[in-house]
Each structure stands twice: as C-alpha cells, then as structure tokens.
Amino acid sequence: MSYQLNEKVLSLQPYQGGKPLEELARELGITDAIKLASNENPRGSGEGVQNALRDFGTEFSRYPDGNGFALKQALASTYQINADMLTLGNGSNDVLDLIARVALSPDTNAIMSEFAFVVYPLVTISAGAETVVIPAREYGADLSSMLAAINAQTRLIFLANPNNPTGTWVEKDALETFLSAVPERVIVVLDEAYIEYVTKDNYPDGLTLLSRFPNLVVVRTFSKVYGLAAMRVGYAISSPELADYMNRVRQPFNSNSIGMACAIAALGDEAYMRESVELNTRGLIQLESGLEQLGVTYIPSAANFITIEPGESAAEVYDQLLRLGVIVRPLANYGLHQHLRVTVGLERENERFLHALGQLGNQSFPGQKAPS
Template structure:
C-alpha cells in the first residue's frame, strides 16, 4: 500500500542540518554565543515557566512594545517569529508561488533556498567577489519573475558585509514590487562605520523588510525568537500566514529581559572582537587562509575538499567540532565559531598540531 504523496518540490528539498556536536569537547559549529545569555533572561524565563498552562500572547505585544522603544520604531510594524528562519518561511507563504524566483548572493544562508523550494520557486544565486556580495551581479540577475531578494548582511557563512551605500544601491536597482529582505542576524557584532542594518530603509520604503534575531548576540538560540520590521502591508501579510501562537510565552519573557541588558551585549561584542583579532592572525601564521569576518565566526580555506575533510577528522579527535561548508558550495572551507577563551586556546593548539602533521 502507498500513502499520500508529498508535492514533488517538497521531496526535492534537502533538510537543513544544524551544526553537529560531540559528547565532549567544544562545539564551535553553530555560531552560538560562548558567554551564554543574560542572567536577567534566565530569571525572567524561570518566572514565566511557573505558568505554562497559559497560552502565550499571540501578538507578542509587550515584546514588540519594548523593541519599538529600544530602537525608536513603531511596534505595530514589528512581527515576531520562532527565529528569523520562520519569518523567512512566512514570507515565502505570503509572496511566492511556483514559477517565481528568489535571488541571493552565491553563498547566502541555506534557509533562503529552502524558502524557495517550499514554494516551488526557483533560487537564483549571483556570483560574489572575494566572497562578498556583488551588487552589480545581483542586479544583472533580476528578471520579471523575481519576487524576493535576500541579503544577509553580514553574511553567513562568509563573515563579509557590504556598506550601507551598496545596500541602498541594490535597493535602487529593484522594481517596487520586489521585496528586499535585509537579514541582520549578526548586526550587533559589526563595528565598521560604513555599516547599517537597514532599519531606516525598512521604515522609508514599501518593499524593504529588516530581520533580527535573539539567537546570536543575546545567546537565546534555544528559545527560537526573531523579529522583523517593515511596512505595514508586509507585516500584515506575515501576520495572516503565521500561527496564532507562534512564539512561546517563556521565549517572549526571556527576550524581553535580554533586550535591555546592554552590559551583556557589550561584553559579548568585546569578547568576540578580541578573540577574532587573536585567532585570525594566529591561524594565518600557521599557514591557513582565513577570510575577514565582522561576525562571530571565521571562514577558513584549507585549499581542497580533501584537506578540509582531514582537518575535520583531526579536530574531532581533539574534541573540537566546526562546520563543514559543502552545502554552501565551499567544500574546501570550514567555518569556526568564536568560542570561550579556553576553547579558542584549544583550537589554536589543535590547528597548530594539524598544520605540523599535514
């Protein structure tokens, strides 16, 4: 007997796989905050957990009000989701149909591809220059079928970013009926003066949506909460396709507390940038090619897929797991998340041993 058959475009999807972990050692494969999360978030979550019999606020009203106050934006133009991943998928439901096209840079976040496949749309990837989004290449690939353009800025897994002037140039080259999604998952880590997360554009233009997440800098990946800000029409469309209780009460409570813990955010940024400055030159001195990064990870080029695989096996033998990049078309590379100082010490020792042995 045969049961119901899923749609062909669904069967063509390769499910997303998160970073793996070991039973012991250091998991540096998922870009998680090595400092954990705010103590205030834990306290708020614990308190909220005393009332799990109650449904969450389906509109995330208090959290949206707090986000609005934090960034001086209209809370009615904010929508929350189970991570920014869910928001991307909701956009697919609201705006894509079979035959449409989704545009990204060559090594964009894998979830963009899933969004396209789930809708029966086609993913178009524009070549990059030095693993950086090439605005001209993106615009050259816009067609009358293009419906959504995803721009991760900074980008995962490359760690690169483009300036605000380049983001605005990309937007200026798009038709008004094309949705530009600015994914700012790693925005808090960026210190460069020419960077902007695009919040102003999301305020000013009817076809720009900016997304953020509590998973990275706030260290709340386990709770799954992201948010988006943009035009009322787009926010309304997302509300119409999301589940009525898509964000849990404990997640809302913890994120509300974490939002204004500026001391924890500052500590996380300082640790990350200090360790980036320490790890990159040290790895390069060992002979590894390491790409510049403004996020909380480093992309390392091993020269070949074979050597990347050998490095993976060797590092695992030392209790260190990092992320292979085959799914991103970068089989010769691996991505290393920034860990604690102790973890990073072990990373440097392990890479040094591998360099000497290979």
C-alpha cells in the same frame, strides 16, 4: 509509493546544524569537547535572562500571547518604531519562511547569492518558487549581478548582512545604491542576524532605511548576540502592510511565552550585550592572528565566526578536530568543500581550537597563506 508529493520537496536536503556536544560524547566518548559550530554566544545567557526565567515560574498551561504584545512593545521602544511594523517568529528562520510564503508562488523566483544562508533556498523551494543563485564575488554578494538578474517573475531578493557562512558584508553606500535600483514591486529581505556584532566602518543599519524603501524587510534574531538560540525568537521589521500579510500566514503561537519573556529581558540587558560584542571583537583578532601564524587562509569576517580554508583536506581537518574535541562546521553543503566555519568562542576556546589546528601540522594545509 502511491501518494503524490510536491515535486520540489524531493530536491531539498534537510538543514544540517552543527554537531551537538552530546552527539560527540555518544560517538567518540569525548566529554570535554567545545562547540564552535553554530555561531552561538559562548557566554551562556545573561543575568537579566536568568532573572526573567526565575520570575516566569512554572506556569506552562496557558497559551502564549499570540500577538506578542509585550515583546513588540519592548522592540518598538528600543528601536523607536511602531509595533505594527513587527512580525515575530519561532527564530528568524520562521520569519524568513513567512516572507517566502507571503511573496512567492509557483512561477515566481527569489534571487540570492551563491554561499548565502542555506535557509533562503529552503524556504523559496518550499513555497514552490525558483531560486536564482548569483555567483559570489570574493565570497560575498555581487550586488550588480543580482540587480541584473531581476525579471518579471522576481518577487524576493535575499541578502544577509553580514553573510553566513562567509562573514562577508555589504557597506552602507553599496547597499543604498542597490536598494535604490531594485524595483519597488520586488521585496528585499535584509537578514541582519549578526548585525549587533559588527564594528566595521561605513556599515549600514537596515532600520534606518525602512522609511525610504517600503519594499525592505529587515530580519533579526535573539539567537546570536542575545544568547537565546534555544528559545527560538526572531522578528522582522517592515512596513505595517507587509507585517500585516506576514502575520496572516504565521502559525497562531509561533513565539513561545518563555522565549518572549527572555527576549524582553535580553533586550534590556545592555551590559551583557556590550560585553558579548567586546569579547567577540577580541576573539576575532585572536583567531585571525593565530590563523596567520599557522599559515591558514581565512575570509575576513564582520560577524561572530570566521571561515577558514584548510584546502583539499578540509573534511579531514574537520574529523581530526572532532577527535581533539573541537566541533567546527563543515561547509560542503554550501559548495565550499575546502572551507570550515569556526564560531568565535571564549578566549580559552579559541586558544584550544588554534592549538588543535596547530597539532594537525602543515601537512593538513600545505602552502596556505594568510591574506595580507
């Protein structure tokens, strides 16, 4: 080839999403499969969203409000914050990219944990910067080693709480101690994509920490508990100053009109949200006890998914589950070759997954023990 490229891009792999149901139907002719692969809300969208869609009508010829005034007002009043602290994105992945582009340049680095969400290295490398990946401790972030890795080139630290794909979490005291020790010149991105699901004690809410830590950026999304993954709406909450910079680099219409209208409706539909969290809490317990009965090890999770360890046969277990019409998520791209991630589904979907896993028999995961 004669053209020249950003060399860093050559090392990137395209993001691999969960296998779509349509693809499984095309490939294996299975039309009644269930998808537990992308941490989506299994209930579909709530009544509030359906009403908002109906009210939106069919007026598609106008550009969206590029400043997202109405959604920002709704978020500001929900969280009791100023609207100038908000940056909207085409999903929170877009917001992560905005932060990377604001903070990073060649010869700088971003620190992240091993097994952290795969988009962190993607946006870091795309911005021409280096990733500093700190080995995980019990699958979760080793905060003291992350602190120790900060150097003069460090501009960003990415921390997902809870983390995808491991479901691990950082408790309130540990997070506060960590934030107090990070120099103010380093921005901490606290990715709370799954926070609404968390029912653990001593769990931190990043929003309450923003006034103490001006270098903190909290990232959230409508893709998970709000049931709007297809609509692509995410946001960051930060100091007005950082929000201003992020808003300078974003594409003018990065949040679309229909998505924002649905997001406002979802934010106001407290019943849907509460029921979704309750369903998830029950589903996690259902999966944990089913896995324990099957003798399959899992990583305790605070989110709407659970990572299991079938062992060396993980790839085979994934394939066999596909043939039984159950799509889960392989994690080899995270270096977790012996694990699979399973999203908490509806009760009957969890049951179908556990039943399918049971059908594969002991030879698929010999000698595995559930944690006590």
